Amino acid sequence: MEKSINKRSSQGKKNNPTGGRWRLLLPLLCLWFIFYPQTQATGAAAGHLTLWVHPYLPATELVNRFTPLAEYLAAGLDRPVEIRVPQNYQTHVEVVGRNQADLAFMGPAGYVAMRRQYGEKPLLAVLEEKGSILFHGVIIVRQDSLLHELGQVKGQSFAFGDPHSTMSYLVPRAMLARAGVELADLARYDFLNSHHDVALGVLGGYFAAGGVKDEVFDYYQPRGLRALAVSPPIPDHLFATRSNLDTGTVERLRELLLAVNEHPDRQLILGSIKDGLTGLRPVTAEDYDELAALTEEFDDD
Missing domain, CATH: 3.40.190.10 (Periplasmic binding protein-like II)
Structure with a gap:
């Protein structure tokens, strides 16, 4: 009886091709599971x-x-x-x-x-x-302002818009720099929420000058604004x-x-x-x- 059991066990190991196939396929399956999700994600992104x-x-x-x-x-x-x-x-x-x-x-x-x-x-x-x-940046003052050229802004207060804005910060800042006026030369400066706030701040006398885009200047000019300087055209x-x-x-x-x-x-x-x-x-x-x-x-x- 013992010999018979041993014989069947030995034959089972010898004649079981499935086990051999799994041993060969297992590494491939592991690689498939590792890389398939990445392939799917790349395909979805594409x-x-x-x-x-x-x-x-x-x-x-x-x-x-x-x-x-x-x-x-x-x-x-x-x-x-x-x-x-x-x-x-x-x-x-x-x-x-x-x-x-x-x-x-x-x-x-x-x-x-x-x-x-x-x-x-x-x-x-x-x-x-x-x-x-194209549009332009405009440095604005009140109609009754004594400022008539950019260099005179030195020592005055200035209103910028958002610090990331092209026309209410970067362009007016550059225009001032070209005229020899750095931020440190201003009496004070503030960043306001919008171009409209800049225009209203200058109109109200809270700032001597400010920077806005031409569309906003055109809107407020009849209310008492004047263009001190206009930027080159910007796309x-x-x-x-x-x-x-x-x-x-x-x-x-x-x-x-x-x-x-x-x-x-x-x-x-x-x-x-x-x-x-x-x-x-x-x-x-x-x-x-x-x-x-x-x-x-x-x-x-």
């Missing part, structure tokens, strides 16, 4: 595009504003477009600079800062407002893409953005982003060279 918008408004509002555009692009590309809003401006510059954004909406100053730090990215389109892609906000996106997708994105001007839902798509938008137009990196040169006039500490 299936959609991300649209990163710089955080000039609360994230929920920006998502609402850019959803019609994202849906329009998704339909034209036949792939989803996800809107993402970083927590701050610096993160936005880093995400775009490191080629982590398939599509990015940037302010002029943010683009110039990104370009200076990371190099060129393909540009797709620039905003057109009321028929123009508006723009759309850019990552430098390692395939050429076909880059061209298709550019084509779709420029074609929005003729789309039946043009007013919904553009008006949702900003009131007064009249189209999207071609843009080149050279269009921002003047701004780049202007903002190199000072070291922003």
